[in-house]
Amino acid sequence: xxxxxxxxxxxxxxxxxxxxxxxxxxxxxxxxxxxxxxxxxxxxxxxxxxxxxxxxxxxxxxxxxxxxxxxxxxxxxxxxxxxxxxxxxxxxxxxxxxxxxxxxxxxxxxxxxxxxxxxxxxxxxxxxxxxxxxxxxxxxxxxxxxxxxxxxxxxxxxxxxxxxxxxxxxxxxxx
Amino acid sequence: xxxxxxxxxxxxxxxxxxxxxxxxxxxxxxxxxxxxxxxxxxxxxxxxxxxxxxxxxxxxxxxxxxxxxxxxxxxxxxxxxxxxxxxxxxxxxxxxxxxxxxxxxxxxxxxxxxxxxxxxxxxxxxxxxxxxxxxxxxxxxxxxxxxxxxxxxxxxxxxxxxxxxxxxxxxxxxxxxxxxxxxxxxxxxxxxxxxxxxxxxxxxxxxxxxxxxxxxxxxxxxxxxxxxxxxxxxxxxxxxxxxxxxxxxxxxxxxxxxxxxxxxxxxxxxxxxxxxxxxxxxxxxxxxxxxxxxxxxxxxxxxxxxxxxxxxxxxxxxxxxxxxxxxxxxxxxxxxxxxxxxxxxxxxxxxxxxxxxxxxxxxxxxxxxxxxxxxxxxxxxxxxxxxxxxxxxxxxxxxxxxxxxxxxxxxxxxxxxxxxxxxxxxxxxxxxxxxxxxxxxxxxxxxxxxxxxxxxxxxxxxxxxxxxxxxxxxxxxxxxxxxxxxxxxxxxxxxxxxxxxxxxxxxxxxxxxxxxxxxxxxxxxxxxxxxxxxxxxxxxxxxxxxxxxxxxxxxxxxxxxxxxxxxxxxxxxxxxxxxxxxxxxxxxxxxxxxxxxxxxxxxxxxxxxxxxxxxxxxxxxxxxxxxxxxxxxxxxxxxxxxxxxxxxxxxxxxxxxxxxxxxxxxxxxxxxxxxxxxxxxxxxxxxxxxxxxxxxx
Numbered sequence: 029x030x031x032x033x034x035x036x037x038x039x040x041x042x043x044x045x046x047x048x049x050x051x052x053x054x055x056x057x058x059x060x061x062x063x064x065x066x067x068x069x070x071x072x073x074x075x076x077x078x079x080x081x082x083x084x085x086x087x088x089x090x091x092x093x094x095x096x097x098x099x100x101x102x103x104x105x106x107x108x109x110x111x112x113x114x115x116x117x118x119x120x121x122x123x124x125x126x127x128x129x130x131x132x133x134x135x136x137x138x139x140x141x142x143x144x145x146x147x148x149x150x151x152x153x154x155x156x157x158x159x160x161x162x163x164x165x166x167x168x169x170x171x172x173x174x175x176x177x178x179x180x181x182x183x184x185x186x187x188x189x190x191x192x193x194x195x196x197x198x199x200x201x202x203x
Numbered sequence: 204x205x206x207x208x209x210x211x212x213x214x215x216x217x218x219x220x221x222x223x224x225x226x227x228x229x230x231x232x233x234x235x236x237x238x239x240x241x242x243x244x245x246x247x248x249x250x251x252x253x254x255x256x257x258x259x260x261x262x263x264x265x266x267x268x269x270x271x272x273x274x275x276x277x278x279x280x281x282x283x284x285x286x287x288x289x290x291x292x293x294x295x296x297x298x299x300x301x302x303x304x305x306x307x308x309x310x311x312x313x314x315x316x317x318x319x320x321x322x323x324x325x326x327x328x329x330x331x332x333x334x335x336x337x338x339x340x341x342x343x344x345x346x347x348x349x350x351x352x353x354x355x356x357x358x359x360x361x362x363x364x365x366x367x368x369x370x371x372x373x374x375x376x377x378x379x380x381x382x383x384x385x386x387x388x389x390x391x392x393x394x395x396x397x398x399x400x401x402x403x404x405x406x407x408x409x410x411x412x413x414x415x416x417x418x419x420x421x422x423x424x425x426x427x428x429x430x431x432x433x434x435x436x437x438x439x440x441x442x443x444x445x446x447x448x449x450x451x452x453x454x455x456x457x458x459x460x461x462x463x464x465x466x467x468x469x470x471x472x473x474x475x476x477x478x479x480x481x482x483x484x485x486x487x488x489x490x491x492x493x494x495x496x497x498x499x500x501x502x503x504x505x506x507x508x509x510x511x512x513x514x515x516x517x518x519x520x521x522x523x524x525x526x527x528x529x530x531x532x533x534x535x536x537x538x539x540x541x542x543x544x545x546x547x548x549x550x551x552x553x554x555x556x557x558x559x560x561x562x563x564x565x566x567x568x569x570x571x572x573x574x575x576x577x578x579x580x581x582x583x584x585x586x587x588x589x590x591x592x593x594x595x596x597x598x599x600x601x602x603x604x605x606x607x608x609x610x611x612x613x614x615x616x617x618x619x620x621x622x623x624x625x626x627x628x629x630x631x632x633x634x635x636x637x638x639x640x641x642x643x644x645x646x647x648x649x650x651x652x653x654x655x656x657x658x659x660x661x662x663x664x665x666x667x668x669x670x671x672x673x674x675x676x677x678x679x680x681x682x683x684x685x686x687x688x689x690x691x692x693x694x695x696x697x698x699x700x701x702x703x704x705x706x707x708x709x710x711x712x713x714x715x716x717x718x719x720x721x722x723x724x725x726x727x728x729x730x731x732x733x734x735x736x737x738x739x740x741x742x743x744x745x746x747x748x749x750x751x752x753x754x755x756x757x758x759x760x761x762x763x764x765x766x767x768x769x770x771x772x773x774x775x776x777x778x779x780x781x782x783x784x785x786x787x788x789x790x791x792x793x794x795x796x797x798x799x800x801x802x803x804x805x806x807x808x809x810x811x812x813x814x815x816x817x818x819x820x821x822x823x824x825x826x827x828x829x830x831x832x833x834x835x836x837x838x839x840x841x842x843x844x845x846x847x848x849x850x851x852x853x854x855x856x857x858x859x860x861x862x863x864x865x866x867x868x869x870x871x872x873x874x875x876x877x878x879x880x881x882x883x884x885x886x887x888x889x890x891x892x893x894x895x896x897x898x899x900x
Contacts, residue, residue: 084885085775086871087821096868098879105868138867 054152060144080124106141131193222249243280368428375447379419397429529569581659582610602652612659625731637674668756677746704744708732769854773823783891785838815898841892
């Protein structure tokens, strides 16, 4: 809980720093780190940020679907983004963060948590500054990446939450 | 005084649909030629309250339409018109039409004018004894009520009336003003209908010092001159019904006189109709039976109770009272425990334990009574079927009676909502394929009229719904031949009777020689089974060739709570539904028999049962692997088959609240849902039939 609170106040501070900017074209993203890479998700999709807690494993599912937790009475699945992106595994520590995201299918919204190393920033991005992701070739999957943006000389990859959390294709695989 | 009427719309629509259901079931129980005035009254009241309500809310199209129905029903009630099958069919059609109209209004869509007009013509045709007047063929919805409501056939007498107007004796009770009604407003509205002249009777006014300004001591004689129908006038006075005495009669020639006292008897509303029927009897002054207000309302309520729509729940006050009692008990126990805890010493342990036991008991009772609120009688579903059977048997020229047994069996609201479609499908099947044509039945030595019995009862923690027909039964050779032809089974496969019947649940299977629009396309039975399985139930068929078929559906009573046995597999906890457990046995590795390539079996009382190792099937690697050398075999039944689940340990029994995995996640093979344990962690609930299927793959 303490970690939550700390995160929240931090976010607020950052928020205020950005008020000065021209916000007409701006979209806010929550950026987080996976290893040395930095990613961003649309902040309106973020429901809450929690610290990692043990999950109940689900049998016979891909390894990046870590399991489910009880989030105030609803059963919420937790995905490990490192494993989803085929990055090296990391140990879960008390500082490991779960970002709870909302995704809207055509007819209902789902809530899912993604495990990331740490949450870093709230960034305001001018829509016009977003570059489309280059084709990395077959080796790196860019299907989840909406675009790239540079913030303070760092590259942030903006993720498409709906594609990231889509499990439907897996259902079909199974059937 | 302007009130936002739209806030009452929902209630109005619910009442309308209830009314329609009451009308429908009433119409279906009407005996031809024989007038049971009680039933007709029920139907009439349904129509009347819909008409009144829709008038109030400004849905004139509905009000006009219902008015015509009312006219017809009124004639039937008075015995002026025979209750004939065609008339009843037209009325049933009208009920459908009304339902369509109301649904359209509710969804704020446009009303299908063409179909309304069609039904209207049919109704008017019946009303006129079959002779449709040309002009009525194209009634336009937006026409003034009068032109529509009083069909063009009124002719002779209405001409007379139109010239005249009405004389109204309006004598309000003393407390009219206290109810918020202002006579002046009524007069203003009357004045809009036609030329109004009023004369006030002031002889009742007391002396100046005795006057109570809140009392109404004046009565009026009113004359409305112009092209006005009695209904329009009565509609204005609708609001003061029960607060006044009132007499309305045509100005000249006392063609009719109505006494409207207290509750306006429904008869008074149908003046136009009685004129329209060209029988001399109608022109006689009609005495009105006074229906006491309370009577009318009581029976209305009864009708509503038995046939409510399921979008909101009506709960018995008894159930609520029990609930409140339970809550009281819990509060008492809680405060008792609080007292024990305040100055706790070890010698109070006994007291504490007793208190906790009590709390547990009360919590369980409380839970049960809350669940009880969600329980609805299965008649909510069953009540739709008489109509279905009636319509389809007419269409197929078959003679079929539907018997309903155990309609009051209670079942969870969610089950009620989801079971309807599968049942409709199964009953259609019985009607179409099951019951033979009357001639064939006689030839087979059976009574000409076929019977379909719809039966519901409780067994164990389940509700069983059976559809029993005495039709031709399933021909297993034919089914097998068809299955082989379609390549669903191999030719030389030896199948038991049960397995053969199971074949009809395969996708794409249909033995019907002829496809009809009722059934036979071979989609469906597999959908039926899937739907029932998704409710956590199963379906089985018992059939004897030539004698009939019984389809039994087993469903859990509730979808929200389940009695579970928690078991440990490695470090993980799973819940096995208690209803599917037959027994549990402590075993060691040596007691299992290996079967080459096919896994393991366990010999239980001379029967070899397949063993499913939970560790293996769920890829569990945690925990002490040596421990799996011995474990517990949980013998479970899934879909009529026995099998054993090998788990590490039994943990305990508890009631668990079922949470959906699919809400945020997706379906997982072998798992039917999840629950939250006492420590806040999530445990998966095993789907036993699914596991059996999964393991045999």
